[in-house]
Amino acid sequence: SQTIHQWPATLVQPVGSPLSLECTVEGTSNPNLYWYRQAAGRGLQLLFYSVGIGQISSEVPQNLSASRPQDRQFILSSKKLLLSDSGFYLCAWTQGTGRSDTQYFGPGTRLTVL
Amino acid sequence: AQSVTQPDIHITVSEGASLELRCNYSYGATPYLFWYVQSPGQGLQLLLKYFSGDTLVQGIKGFEAEFKRSQSSFNLRKPSVHWSDAAEYFCAVGAQTSNQFYFGTGTSLTVIP
Structure with a gap:
């Protein structure tokens, strides 16, 4: 069966520090991968999605970036965190069927940015 | 443009009472429709989904939803709510011809004894 992992589970970082969040999927191949952010009491905001290695689509311009170095690995990064980057970051996958x-x-x- | 609206930000029901959470969508073609539930500090869990066929779909934990094309709605229902149902509920719409997903802003459910 398929499983999806994210780490770390919690992170407290100072403003201006770098960020790297990792997401990996097991038990499937060629998945579509997504990064969402959920601010406190808010809905889900799609940040990035990827349909294949090295293919990244950005939905919201910001100081975050994403990379997909391997088929089942999706990384969310930032060079310098802002206070507004605080939130709950969710990774998701779907089968890459084009729909x-x-x-x-x-x-x-x-993620808490102080 | 595609969108999903959940008109109720917060709902409070008594344990044992019936529940209906509203979801309206805007989409130019036949959508794929989903309901997810999120407990505090957790990821989203799929409750049910509609792709085609019978417009009344059954999900986990005793939930069901009905797709009404004429009303562009996909409301979630449960006949008798349990205290453990207290959570955030998200409606989502997907496309048959793309990889895009659109989520509503969520409805927070409180269950009182």
Whole structure:
């Protein structure tokens, strides 16, 4: 069966520091991968999605970036964190069928920027 | 443009009472429709989904939803709410011809004894 992992689970970082969040999927190949951010009491904001290695689509311009170095690995990064980057970051995957099949979510990473 | 609206930001129901969470969507073609539930500090768990066929779909934990094309709605229902159902609920729409997903802003459910 497929599983999705995210780490770290929680992270506290100072303003201006770099960020690297990792997401990996097991048990499938060629998945579509997504990064969402959920601010406190808010809905989900799609940040990036990827349909293949090295292919990244950005939905919201900001100081974050994403990379997909391997088929089942998706990384969210920042060179300098802002206070507004605080939130709950969720990674999700779908089967890469060219249509919006069911999304399966990871457990999330709670990021607090101080 | 595609969008999903959940008109109720917060709902409070008594344990044992029935529940209906509203979801309206805007999409130019036949959508794929989903309901997810999120407990505090957790990821999203799929409750149910509609792709085609019978417009009344059954999900996990006793939930069901009905797709009404004429009303562009996909409301979630449960006949008798349990205290453990307290959570955030998200409606989402996907496309048959793209990889895009659109989520509503969520409805927070409180269950009182």
